Amino acid sequence: MTEILPVGLTATSxxxxxxxxxxxxxxxxxxxLSLYDEIVLETTESGLIVEVxxxxxxxxxxxxxxxxxxxxxxxLRATGFRAPGLIVRCRNDIPHSRGLGSSAAxxxxxxxxxNGLVAQTGSTPMTQDRLIQLASEFEGHPDNAAAAVLxxxxxxxxxxxxxARRYAAAPLRLHPGIHLFPAIPExxxxxxxxxxxxPEQVHHTDASxxxxxxxxxxxxxxxxxxxxxxxxxxxxxxxxxxxxxPDSAEYxxxxxxxxxxxxxxxxxxxxxxxSTEPALPQAAHEYGAAHGFTVEKMSxxxxxxxxxxxxxxx
Numbered sequence: 001m002t003e004i005l006p007v008g009l010t011a012t013s014x015x016x017x018x019x020x021x022x023x024x025x026x027x028x029x030x031x032x033l034s035l036y037d038e039i040v041l042e043t044t045e046s047g048l049i050v051e052v053x054x055x056x057x058x059x060x061x062x063x064x065x066x067x068x069x070x071x072x073x074x075x076l077r078a079t080g081f082r083a084p085g086l087i088v089r090c091r092n093d094i095p096h097s098r099g100l101g102s103s104a105a106x107x108x109x110x111x112x113x114x115n116g117l118v119a120q121t122g123s124t125p126m127t128q129d130r131l132i133q134l135a136s137e138f139e140g141h142p143d144n145a146a147a148a149v150l151x152x153x154x155x156x157x158x159x160x161x162x163x164a165r166r167y168a169a170a171p172l173r174l175h176p177g178i179h180l181f182p183a184i185p186e187x188x189x190x191x192x193x194x195x196x197x198x199p200e201q202v203h204h205t206d207a208s209x210x211x212x213x214x215x216x217x218x219x220x221x222x223x224x225x226x227x228x229x230x231x232x233x234x235x236x237x238x239x240x241x242x243x244x245x246p247d248s249a250e251y252x253x254x255x256x257x258x259x260x261x262x263x264x265x266x267x268x269x270x271x272x273x274x275s276t277e278p279a280l281p282q283a284a285h286e287y288g289a290a291h292g293f294t295v296e297k298m299s300x301x302x303x304x305x306x307x308x309x310x311x312x313x314x
Contacts, residue, residue: 005083009043011116015109016301017094018101018147019272023232023263024213030147032301037092039109044085055092071110079118097188099266104144107135116306136167151303181273186292206235228261245269247291
Protein backbone atom coordinates (compact mmCIF):
# COMPACT_ATOMS: atom_id res chain seq x y z
CA MET A 1 0.00 0.00 0.00
CA THR A 2 1.38 3.43 -0.98
CA GLU A 3 1.41 6.22 1.60
CA ILE A 4 1.29 9.89 0.58
CA LEU A 5 3.99 12.13 2.01
CA PRO A 6 2.81 15.25 3.83
CA VAL A 7 3.22 18.60 2.07
CA GLY A 8 6.05 20.83 3.34
CA LEU A 9 8.69 18.21 4.04
CA THR A 10 12.26 19.06 2.98
CA ALA A 11 15.35 16.90 2.77
CA THR A 12 18.91 17.35 1.55
CA SER A 13 21.55 14.94 0.29
CA UNK A 14 25.22 15.43 -0.48
CA UNK A 15 26.96 12.91 -2.74
CA UNK A 16 30.55 12.61 -4.03
CA UNK A 17 32.10 12.26 -7.45
CA UNK A 18 33.76 8.94 -8.12
CA UNK A 19 36.39 7.33 -10.30
CA UNK A 20 35.75 3.78 -11.48
CA UNK A 21 37.92 0.96 -12.85
CA UNK A 22 41.20 2.50 -11.57
CA UNK A 23 42.96 0.76 -14.43
CA UNK A 24 42.47 -3.01 -14.28
CA UNK A 25 39.41 -3.17 -12.00
CA UNK A 26 36.89 -2.93 -14.83
CA UNK A 27 33.34 -2.40 -13.46
CA UNK A 28 34.47 -3.48 -10.00
CA UNK A 29 36.87 -1.04 -8.32
CA UNK A 30 35.85 2.50 -7.46
CA UNK A 31 36.99 5.49 -5.46
CA UNK A 32 35.03 8.49 -4.16
CA LEU A 33 36.54 11.96 -4.64
CA SER A 34 36.10 15.12 -2.57
CA LEU A 35 33.88 16.86 -5.12
CA TYR A 36 30.18 16.94 -4.29
CA ASP A 37 26.69 17.56 -5.64
CA GLU A 38 23.84 18.63 -3.37
CA ILE A 39 20.15 17.86 -3.86
CA VAL A 40 17.30 19.49 -1.95
CA LEU A 41 13.77 18.04 -2.10
CA GLU A 42 10.57 19.69 -0.98
CA THR A 43 7.12 18.11 -1.06
CA THR A 44 4.34 20.33 -2.44
CA GLU A 45 0.62 20.01 -3.11
CA SER A 46 1.05 19.17 -6.79
CA GLY A 47 3.28 19.42 -9.85
CA LEU A 48 7.01 19.15 -10.41
CA ILE A 49 9.63 21.92 -10.43
CA VAL A 50 13.25 21.10 -11.22
CA GLU A 51 16.01 23.68 -10.67
CA VAL A 52 19.67 23.13 -11.60
CA UNK A 53 22.65 25.27 -10.61
CA UNK A 54 26.25 24.72 -11.69
CA UNK A 55 27.17 21.80 -13.94
CA UNK A 56 24.41 20.91 -16.38
CA UNK A 57 22.46 24.14 -15.93
CA UNK A 58 20.73 24.97 -19.19
CA UNK A 59 21.62 21.55 -20.63
CA UNK A 60 19.76 18.87 -18.68
CA UNK A 61 15.96 18.40 -18.83
CA UNK A 62 13.85 20.10 -16.19
CA UNK A 63 11.02 17.58 -16.15
CA UNK A 64 10.27 14.03 -15.04
CA UNK A 65 13.02 12.66 -17.32
CA UNK A 66 15.74 14.34 -15.23
CA UNK A 67 17.89 11.61 -13.71
CA UNK A 68 17.55 12.88 -10.15
CA UNK A 69 13.76 12.95 -10.50
CA UNK A 70 13.74 9.40 -11.84
CA UNK A 71 15.88 8.29 -8.88
CA UNK A 72 13.59 10.07 -6.42
CA UNK A 73 10.57 8.30 -7.92
CA UNK A 74 12.39 4.95 -7.66
CA UNK A 75 13.27 5.65 -4.03
CA LEU A 76 9.69 6.60 -3.18
CA ARG A 77 8.38 3.41 -4.79
CA ALA A 78 10.95 1.34 -2.89
CA THR A 79 9.90 2.86 0.43
CA GLY A 80 6.16 2.71 -0.26
CA PHE A 81 5.53 6.43 -0.58
CA ARG A 82 4.27 8.92 -3.11
CA ALA A 83 4.74 12.69 -3.18
CA PRO A 84 1.73 14.77 -4.31
CA GLY A 85 4.16 17.33 -5.75
CA LEU A 86 7.90 18.01 -5.66
CA ILE A 87 10.47 20.75 -5.97
CA VAL A 88 13.88 19.28 -6.83
CA ARG A 89 16.87 21.61 -6.51
CA CYS A 90 20.23 20.35 -7.83
CA ARG A 91 23.46 22.16 -7.03
CA ASN A 92 26.11 20.46 -9.14
CA ASP A 93 29.88 20.67 -8.86
CA ILE A 94 30.67 17.31 -10.48
CA PRO A 95 31.48 17.77 -14.19
CA HIS A 96 29.19 15.90 -16.58
CA SER A 97 30.37 13.36 -19.16
CA ARG A 98 33.97 13.35 -17.97
CA GLY A 99 34.23 9.96 -16.24
CA LEU A 100 33.71 11.27 -12.69
CA GLY A 101 30.47 9.47 -11.86
CA SER A 102 28.06 12.38 -12.34
CA SER A 103 25.19 10.07 -13.31
CA ALA A 104 25.81 7.77 -10.35
CA ALA A 105 25.94 10.83 -8.08
CA UNK A 106 22.60 12.03 -9.45
CA UNK A 107 20.95 8.67 -8.80
CA UNK A 108 22.50 8.12 -5.37
CA UNK A 109 21.75 11.72 -4.41
CA UNK A 110 18.11 11.37 -5.39
CA UNK A 111 17.73 8.12 -3.48
CA UNK A 112 19.52 9.46 -0.41
CA UNK A 113 17.33 12.57 -0.37
CA UNK A 114 14.28 10.30 -0.30
CA ASN A 115 15.67 8.86 2.93
CA GLY A 116 15.56 12.36 4.39
CA LEU A 117 11.87 12.63 3.49
CA VAL A 118 10.66 9.25 4.68
CA ALA A 119 12.61 9.49 7.95
CA GLN A 120 10.32 12.36 8.93
CA THR A 121 7.31 10.03 8.77
CA GLY A 122 8.81 7.61 11.26
CA SER A 123 9.52 5.04 8.55
CA THR A 124 12.83 3.24 8.23
CA PRO A 125 15.17 4.78 5.61
CA MET A 126 16.83 2.62 2.96
CA THR A 127 20.06 0.94 4.03
CA GLN A 128 23.37 1.46 2.23
CA ASP A 129 23.01 -1.99 0.69
CA ARG A 130 19.59 -1.02 -0.66
CA LEU A 131 20.91 2.27 -2.01
CA ILE A 132 23.71 0.42 -3.82
CA GLN A 133 21.24 -2.04 -5.31
CA LEU A 134 18.79 0.57 -6.57
CA ALA A 135 21.49 2.92 -7.88
CA SER A 136 23.31 0.10 -9.64
CA GLU A 137 20.10 -0.92 -11.39
CA PHE A 138 20.18 2.50 -13.04
CA GLU A 139 23.87 2.22 -13.90
CA GLY A 140 24.04 -1.43 -14.91
CA HIS A 141 27.21 -1.89 -12.85
CA PRO A 142 27.99 -1.05 -9.23
CA ASP A 143 31.45 0.57 -9.18
CA ASN A 144 30.53 4.29 -9.26
CA ALA A 145 27.28 3.79 -7.36
CA ALA A 146 28.97 1.87 -4.54
CA ALA A 147 31.74 4.47 -4.21
CA ALA A 148 29.14 7.24 -4.11
CA VAL A 149 27.15 5.49 -1.38
CA LEU A 150 30.01 4.22 0.80
CA UNK A 151 32.72 6.79 0.12
CA UNK A 152 36.41 5.90 0.08
CA UNK A 153 37.62 3.02 -2.05
CA UNK A 154 35.36 0.05 -2.79
CA UNK A 155 35.33 -3.36 -4.39
CA UNK A 156 31.97 -4.16 -5.96
CA UNK A 157 30.49 -7.18 -7.69
CA UNK A 158 27.36 -8.53 -9.34
CA UNK A 159 25.58 -11.81 -8.55
CA UNK A 160 22.72 -13.66 -10.21
CA UNK A 161 19.88 -14.00 -7.70
CA UNK A 162 16.82 -15.92 -8.89
CA UNK A 163 17.25 -14.60 -12.38
CA ALA A 164 17.80 -11.01 -11.23
CA ARG A 165 21.01 -9.12 -10.69
CA ARG A 166 22.14 -8.42 -7.16
CA TYR A 167 24.74 -5.72 -6.69
CA ALA A 168 27.01 -5.56 -3.67
CA ALA A 169 30.16 -3.83 -2.47
CA ALA A 170 32.72 -3.84 0.31
CA PRO A 171 34.79 -0.84 1.46
CA LEU A 172 38.57 -0.67 1.35
CA ARG A 173 40.72 1.46 3.65
CA LEU A 174 42.70 3.70 1.31
CA HIS A 175 46.31 4.03 2.39
CA PRO A 176 46.87 7.54 3.82
CA GLY A 177 50.08 7.91 1.81
CA ILE A 178 48.21 7.94 -1.54
CA HIS A 179 47.58 11.38 -3.07
CA LEU A 180 44.85 11.85 -5.67
CA PHE A 181 45.17 14.13 -8.71
CA PRO A 182 42.15 14.21 -11.03
CA ALA A 183 42.82 15.92 -14.36
CA ILE A 184 39.52 17.05 -15.88
CA PRO A 185 39.50 18.04 -19.57
CA GLU A 186 37.14 20.32 -21.42
CA UNK A 187 36.37 17.42 -23.78
CA UNK A 188 33.27 15.37 -22.97
CA UNK A 189 32.55 11.71 -23.55
CA UNK A 190 30.07 9.10 -22.39
CA UNK A 191 30.33 5.53 -21.18
CA UNK A 192 27.91 4.39 -23.88
CA UNK A 193 30.04 5.95 -26.62
CA UNK A 194 33.29 4.41 -25.44
CA UNK A 195 31.96 0.98 -24.44
CA UNK A 196 31.27 0.21 -28.10
CA UNK A 197 35.04 0.43 -28.63
CA UNK A 198 35.59 -2.60 -26.38
CA PRO A 199 35.67 -6.10 -27.88
CA GLU A 200 33.00 -8.55 -26.74
CA GLN A 201 35.63 -11.25 -26.21
CA VAL A 202 39.18 -11.00 -24.89
CA HIS A 203 42.14 -13.36 -25.02
CA HIS A 204 42.75 -15.58 -22.01
CA THR A 205 46.22 -14.06 -21.60
CA ASP A 206 44.77 -10.54 -21.35
CA ALA A 207 42.10 -11.66 -18.90
CA SER A 208 44.73 -13.32 -16.73
CA UNK A 209 46.88 -10.17 -16.83
CA UNK A 210 44.05 -7.94 -15.64
CA UNK A 211 42.96 -10.35 -12.93
CA UNK A 212 46.48 -10.32 -11.48
CA UNK A 213 46.71 -6.52 -11.66
CA UNK A 214 43.27 -5.99 -10.09
CA UNK A 215 44.20 -8.27 -7.20
CA UNK A 216 47.50 -6.42 -6.82
CA UNK A 217 45.68 -3.09 -6.90
CA UNK A 218 43.72 -3.98 -3.76
CA UNK A 219 47.05 -4.57 -2.02
CA UNK A 220 48.52 -1.34 -3.41
CA UNK A 221 45.53 0.80 -2.43
CA UNK A 222 45.37 -0.46 1.13
CA UNK A 223 48.85 -1.56 2.17
CA UNK A 224 51.58 -1.12 -0.44
CA UNK A 225 51.30 2.12 -2.41
CA UNK A 226 54.80 1.48 -3.73
CA UNK A 227 53.15 -1.13 -5.99
CA UNK A 228 50.73 1.32 -7.61
CA UNK A 229 52.54 1.58 -10.94
CA UNK A 230 52.43 -2.15 -11.63
CA UNK A 231 49.00 -2.52 -10.04
CA UNK A 232 47.32 0.06 -12.31
CA UNK A 233 48.39 -1.57 -15.59
CA UNK A 234 45.48 -2.53 -17.83
CA UNK A 235 45.04 -4.17 -21.24
CA UNK A 236 41.25 -4.62 -21.40
CA UNK A 237 39.79 -1.14 -21.85
CA UNK A 238 42.23 1.79 -21.66
CA UNK A 239 44.22 1.02 -24.83
CA UNK A 240 40.95 0.48 -26.72
CA UNK A 241 39.47 3.79 -25.54
CA UNK A 242 42.65 5.78 -26.10
CA UNK A 243 42.14 6.62 -29.80
CA UNK A 244 38.79 8.28 -28.98
CA UNK A 245 40.49 10.63 -26.48
CA PRO A 246 44.09 11.16 -27.69
CA ASP A 247 44.90 14.04 -25.32
CA SER A 248 43.84 11.96 -22.31
CA ALA A 249 45.73 8.91 -23.57
CA GLU A 250 48.89 10.96 -24.01
CA TYR A 251 48.46 12.61 -20.61
CA UNK A 252 48.12 9.17 -19.04
CA UNK A 253 51.35 8.04 -20.71
CA UNK A 254 53.17 11.21 -19.68
CA UNK A 255 52.16 10.84 -16.04
CA UNK A 256 53.29 7.23 -15.97
CA UNK A 257 56.63 8.18 -17.54
CA UNK A 258 56.97 10.66 -14.67
CA UNK A 259 56.35 7.92 -12.10
CA UNK A 260 52.69 8.72 -11.38
CA UNK A 261 50.29 5.75 -11.46
CA UNK A 262 47.78 7.31 -13.85
CA UNK A 263 44.56 5.72 -15.10
CA UNK A 264 41.53 6.78 -17.09
CA UNK A 265 38.82 7.82 -14.68
CA UNK A 266 35.98 5.47 -15.54
CA UNK A 267 35.41 5.64 -19.28
CA UNK A 268 37.33 8.93 -19.47
CA UNK A 269 38.22 11.43 -20.67
CA UNK A 270 39.30 12.54 -17.17
CA UNK A 271 42.57 11.07 -15.95
CA UNK A 272 43.30 10.18 -12.33
CA UNK A 273 46.82 10.21 -10.96
CA UNK A 274 47.57 8.19 -7.83
CA SER A 275 50.91 9.07 -6.30
CA THR A 276 52.95 8.65 -3.16
CA GLU A 277 54.29 12.18 -3.75
CA PRO A 278 52.29 15.20 -2.50
CA ALA A 279 52.62 17.08 -5.81
CA LEU A 280 52.69 16.29 -9.53
CA PRO A 281 55.81 16.88 -11.63
CA GLN A 282 55.97 20.25 -13.41
CA ALA A 283 55.70 18.52 -16.78
CA ALA A 284 52.26 17.23 -15.79
CA HIS A 285 51.00 20.72 -15.00
CA GLU A 286 52.44 22.11 -18.22
CA TYR A 287 50.78 19.45 -20.37
CA GLY A 288 47.48 19.90 -18.56
CA ALA A 289 47.49 23.66 -19.05
CA ALA A 290 48.40 23.33 -22.73
CA HIS A 291 45.64 20.79 -23.47
CA GLY A 292 42.69 22.13 -21.50
CA PHE A 293 42.89 19.98 -18.37
CA THR A 294 41.99 21.32 -14.94
CA VAL A 295 44.34 19.57 -12.54
CA GLU A 296 43.89 19.77 -8.80
CA LYS A 297 44.65 17.68 -5.78
CA MET A 298 41.66 16.07 -4.05
CA SER A 299 41.17 13.90 -1.03
CA UNK A 300 39.15 10.73 -0.84
CA UNK A 301 35.44 11.49 -0.79
CA UNK A 302 32.90 10.90 1.96
CA UNK A 303 29.95 8.67 1.26
CA UNK A 304 26.50 10.00 0.45
CA UNK A 305 24.75 11.69 3.38
CA UNK A 306 21.21 12.91 3.93
CA UNK A 307 19.47 15.19 6.39
CA UNK A 308 15.90 16.18 6.99
CA UNK A 309 15.38 19.84 6.23
CA UNK A 310 17.29 22.41 4.18
CA UNK A 311 21.03 22.85 4.96
CA UNK A 312 22.17 25.91 6.86
CA UNK A 313 24.06 27.37 3.86
CA UNK A 314 21.02 27.23 1.55
